[in-house]
Amino acid sequence: MPEGSILVVDDEQRQREVYRDIFLDEGYETVTAPSGEAALRLLAQKRFDLVLTDLNLAGMTGIELLTQILQTDPTVAIVLITGYPSIESAIDATKRGVYQYLEKPVDRSKLLEVVGDALGHLASLKQTIIGHSPAIREMVRMVMKVAPTAHTVLILGESGTGKELVAREIHKHSPRNQKPFLAVNCASLTETLLESELFGHEKGAFTDAYQQKKGLFERADHSTLFLDEIGDTSLAMQAKILRALQEREILRVGGTESIKVDVRIIAATNRNLDQLMQEGKFREDLYYRLKVIPIICPPLREHRDDIEELALHFMGKAGLASGRGVHSISEEALGALKAYRWPGNVRQLEWAIERAVVLGESDRVDLQDLPPEILQTAEEISSSEPAISAPQAGAARFTPVIPETTWEEHEKAKITEALQRTNGNITRAAQLLGMTFRTLQYRLEKFGIRKQ
Structure with a gap:
């Protein structure tokens, strides 16, 4: 049904x-x-x-x-x-x-x-795409809006924010999804190798060109080509990519005849293209050609309300892969995850949860299972807060690291404010908080907050 x-x-x-x-x-x-x-x-x-x-x-x-x-x-x-x-x-x-x-x-x-x-x-x-925060909801809306079209898309975001995942979702929901999604990381190849990878080459075009090779533009005909880290390409390479976009044709390395291609381009970068353009390191014409539809992948520190949902998702994946039955995460561990700045964004969170699942010894992720850099942040926060009570003998070093008043009182205050602003409407309050309806109901019961 x-x-x-x-x-x-x-x-x-x-x-x-x-x-x-x-x-x-x-x-x-x-x-x-x-x-x-x-x-x-x-x-x-x-x-x-x-x-x-x-x-x-x-x-x-x-x-x-x-x-x-x-x-x-x-x-x-x-x-x-x-x-x-x-x-x-x-x-x-x-x-x-x-x-x-x-x-x-x-x-x-x-x-x-x-x-x-x-x-x-x-x-x-x-x-x-996991998450219900306003930033993630806006990103999902943009993906839904642009996927059915053939427009060029530019995905902007720091490393680890999920740019390739977004690109794959756009292709998956496009009319081109019957053909394979092709991708290349422009920063991982030398200019010579990147040119050959993108445009192909003729036999004998250079020393190791023993046979003709079709490039990604040809192989992605009537499909989608993802150009990751396009901000790291040279001006010369940018000119060739621009020609392929404008003329819808390419020239193999060592070739003399243009080849028509019908390719949807999705590009991504973690660089500031506006700044690179001002410095003369990125072509203005290519910039505006790519930026027909920009989509922003927010850094994890800007949608911390999604951390719990993401952590549970990654915990399930890691549990299946490792055969371990880990079903929950402690409040102390969750508090530490929310306190950390996540320079590696969602990718780093996934690695941290995978490590915790594999190395942990219980059926839940506890504070001591988290990587050292996250524990260090938690310890620094703990040392800056007044102690609630002296630790009992034999207690774990970081328990309690995130004082209950730091996390729970802050969250209770946020929920109470949202309910006041919406006259007690749980659905609207959940939307304001970037939570699902069920998550907010759980929090209301947990904190003993009465519906107003």
Whole structure:
């Protein structure tokens, strides 16, 4: 049975009922609203995976509604329907984050195809890109928005933030996904090797060219090519990449005939391209050609609320790989993970959890299982806080390292403030905090916070 919750918004009762019956027949959880205002009231009480709305509503328009929805939760898929289509309204809707734009009368099979695709993409992304913070939700929204297109994408972020993962997800949800995703790290090869890898070479083009070789641009024809660390390429290489993008053709090393290619380029870098461009180290024309659609992978220190969910995910992976049944993480260990700055970002967190699972001796990750650099940070925080009580004889060196008042009181204060701001609405409070509804419910019970 299909999974996903749908909110149908239309000011015509008969049309609402038609859409509702179509979705209910397919097994989707479906709720209807007669106006944009009513839809927002429902969304304040419950999260929906997809909103199907008419563009021309009485009162609040469909555009105004989708704008407010995406400001609160960018991962909601929006499908817009109108009986008065125009190029301008379609372009405006697409720019604002609409997943699909359909004209009335809507064909049942087409409607179900669009809704199924949208919910399928969303479910797949949630399983791959872990986290519910505003920064991650915005990143997921951008992936959903650009994946169906052929546009060039530039992914920006520090090392270890998951740039290649995002690139693979874009390809996976694109029309090119029947062909293999190809990738190259531009910083790992010399210029000569990189040129041969990208564009191929003819037999005899250089000393070791014993036979003809197709480059990645040719092999990625009608597919996606990921150029990682493009900020580390030379100006000469940048010129060749630019030509391939502009002319949609390449020239093999030692070749004389141009070869047409249809390749979607996704580039990524951890460098500041604006600064490199100002220093004359990166071509301005290539910069703007690549930066058609930028996607930012935030550093882990900027979405610490996702650390618990990420740690549990990596713990499950490591447990399966090592055959160890590790099912939870202690509050002290979680506090230490949240305190650390993570220069290596999500990749470093995964390694830390894998190490803890493999080397630990119990069915949970404890503080002493974490790497030394994380323990050092925890110890420094502990030494800066007043002691709660003297440690008992035989207690572990770092217990308790993160005083309860440091972490729990801070988190309780954040949750209480969010509930006050939302008049006790748990769904909206969870969105403000970047938590799932269930996570917030667990925290409320744990801290003994009453719903206001």
